[in-house]
Amino acid sequence: MKNLIERYIYDVIRRLPEDKREDIKEELTSNIYEMLSDNPSEEEVKKVLESLGHPRILANKYREQKRYLIGPVWFDDYLLVLKIAFAVVAIITGISSGIGRAINPESVTIIGILFEVVFYTFFDILNALLAVFAIVTIIFMVIERFSKGGHHIAFDVYKLPKLPKAKQMEIKRTSAIASVIITFIVGVVIIYFLYTGKSIAGYFDGDGQFNQMTNFLNHDVVMSIFALIVISIIANIALEVVKLLSGRWTVNVLLVHIFVKLLGAVAAIIFLTRPGMINPDFITEMASYIEGMSFSTIENGFKILFIMLCFLIGLATVVDIGSTTYKYFKNEKK
Numbered sequence: 001m002k003n004l005i006e007r008y009i010y011d012v013i014r015r016l017p018e019d020k021r022e023d024i025k026e027e028l029t030s031n032i033y034e035m036l037s038d039n040p041s042e043e044e045v046k047k048v049l050e051s052l053g054h055p056r057i058l059a060n061k062y063r064e065q066k067r068y069l070i071g072p073v074w075f076d077d078y079l080l081v082l083k084i085a086f087a088v089v090a091i092i093t094g095i096s097s098g099i100g101r102a103i104n105p106e107s108v109t110i111i112g113i114l115f116e117v118v119f120y121t122f123f124d125i126l127n128a129l130l131a132v133f134a135i136v137t138i139i140f141m142v143i144e145r146f147s148k149g150g151h152h153i154a155f156d157v158y159k160l161p162k163l164p165k166a167k168q169m170e171i172k173r174t175s176a177i178a179s180v181i182i183t184f185i186v187g188v189v190i191i192y193f194l195y196t197g198k199s200i201a202g203y204f205d206g207d208g209q210f211n212q213m214t215n216f217l218n219h220d221v222v223m224s225i226f227a228l229i230v231i232s233i234i235a236n237i238a239l240e241v242v243k244l245l246s247g248r249w250t251v252n253v254l255l256v257h258i259f260v261k262l263l264g265a266v267a268a269i270i271f272l273t274r275p276g277m278i279n280p281d282f283i284t285e286m287a288s289y290i291e292g293m294s295f296s297t298i299e300n301g302f303k304i305l306f307i308m309l310c311f312l313i314g315l316a317t318v319v320d321i322g323s324t325t326y327k328y329f330k331n332e333k334k
Helices: 002-013 018-035 042-052 055-062 072-103 110-146 173-196 219-224 226-246 251-273 280-289 295-332
Strands: 202-204 210-212
Touching: 002 018, 002 042, 002 055, 018 042, 018 055, 055 072, 072 110, 072 173, 072 226, 110 173, 173 226, 219 226, 226 251, 251 295, 280 295
Parallel strands: none
Antiparallel strands: 202 210
16 A cells, blocks of 8 residues: 555656655655545555546646646656667667668778768768657657647556665666767677778888788688677667666666677677688788798687687676676665
């Protein structure tokens, strides 16, 4: 019974400015208990809460009424839909535009290509977000007009949102935004170099001239698992967006985190252990520049290095999943 009242009050005040919440909470709590008998039943509490109206409507009554295109009744939902639409469209546009620009660049230098990808992708995303803003705003303007302000919305008290835990693990917005941007940029760069097969390895000769070497990776072998790599990168970007939208760790966010980290680890290990991944021409060229190093010695060295990287990736994944899961459930028990 008390839980229903607390949930109702929470659903009202969460829609209001933070500096007014405590005063309104005290006032609303007092009003509700004045409307109840000394020993109210759950049914009586249900009727009193329903008589007060939908939490969204009651929250609107505590606000100052103003002229608007989208009223306070629908404004919270408008912002939520806008945030989700922005995130989805930004991801789809960013990935499609970034990959498209990276695969078919106009520039011929690495710096020029990176600048081109970032610059044009940014403006493609900006244009897409402006279109989304206009569409979502128009939709909610229509809802506002035809719902007559939404002043008679039925609701079920048993479907009120649960009270958040005071010490629930929060996800910092700035950290999540930075992660989305970094993951996207790194992902586009990886996809570009893997897809085009361009080499970034080289050496400086005695005259100080930089000589580019043969591509380090076997392009045919890379392309055989290219789809898995792209899926893993997209999943990592999506994970950071999910964290950004959620704002706190929940069971669903934790499960998505575990799945994406396992997917990334599996993709990386498959990549590193794929037979023939190292380009034989690169090893031959490297052996010709390093005295006393044979083809087999260099090849075995790379195999050992890749095995060590697989171990480190597996260990890091286990530690990441284990520590995150432990922290989450430890916090849940508080």
